[in-house]
Amino acid sequence: MAYWLFKSEADVWSWDQQVAKGDIGEEWNGVRNYQARNNMRQMQLGDLGFFYHSRAEKEIVGIVEVCALAHQDSTTEDARWDCVDIKAVRPFGSPVTLAMCKQNPRLIDMVLVNNSRLSVQPVTADEWAIICELGATQP
DNA sequence: GCCAACGTTGGC
DNA sequence: GCCAACGTTGGC
Numbered sequence: 077m078a079y080w081l082f083k084s085e086a087d088v089w090s091w092d093q094q095v096a097k098g099d100i101g102e103e104w105n106g107v108r109n110y111q112a113r114n115n116m117r118q119m120q121l122g123d124l125g126f127f128y129h130s131r132a133e134k135e136i137v138g139i140v141e142v143c144a145l146a147h148q149d150s151t152t153e154d155a156r157w158d159c160v161d162i163k164a165v166r167p168f169g170s171p172v173t174l175a176m177c178k179q180n181p182r183l184i185d186m187v188l189v190n191n192s193r194l195s196v197q198p199v200t201a202d203e204w205a206i207i208c209e210l211g212a213t214q215p
Numbered sequence: 216g217c218c219a220a221c222g223t224t225g226g227c
Numbered sequence: 228g229c230c231a232a233c234g235t236t237g238g239c
Contacts, residue, residue, distance in 0.1 A: 083237090085236095085237085108223095109222075109223095110222090111222095130236080130237060130238090131236085131237055131238080134237085134238075174238080191220095191221090192220085192221095192237060192238065193220070193221055193222080193235090193236055193237070194221095195236085
């Protein structure tokens with residue numbers, strides 16, 4: 077069981093849109109970066125992830141679950157690009173901002189803090205627990 | 216809106 | 228196989 081973080085600009089694909097898809101979930105498509113793709117290939121069913129709004133909001137707003145293993149990205153014919161499907165699990169009681177993560181000494185090693193360009197990233201169990209607490213939600 | 220950081224592309 | 232040029236991302 078591993079933890080991840082998915083980034084999206086809210087005006088491209090938002091948490092609300094993700095929630096609207098219900099338990100069926102939705103492809104996390106459009107990723108054209110090898111590192112991000114490799115992370116998705118490693119995901120297992122039931123793995124959990126944070127849903128992060130980049131650019132404008134810069135905050136983690138909820139928890140998602142991997143509900144389909146990596147498969148061809150339907151938005152391209154190019155066989156290099158896979159993606160998983162994810163479904164919304166629950167929202168945070170209060171969003172956790174990037175600034176909060178940067179401020180917390182236990183979170184300074186987060187990929188989110190150190191490699192802002194990577195759109196699908198791993199999260200450690202410790203980071204998961206700390207952020208769930210900050211976000212006022214069950215881990 | 217700007218620009219630094221990063222990843223990718225393509226000429227050599 | 229190197230690296231300059233280019234495009235994109237995302238924090239500020």
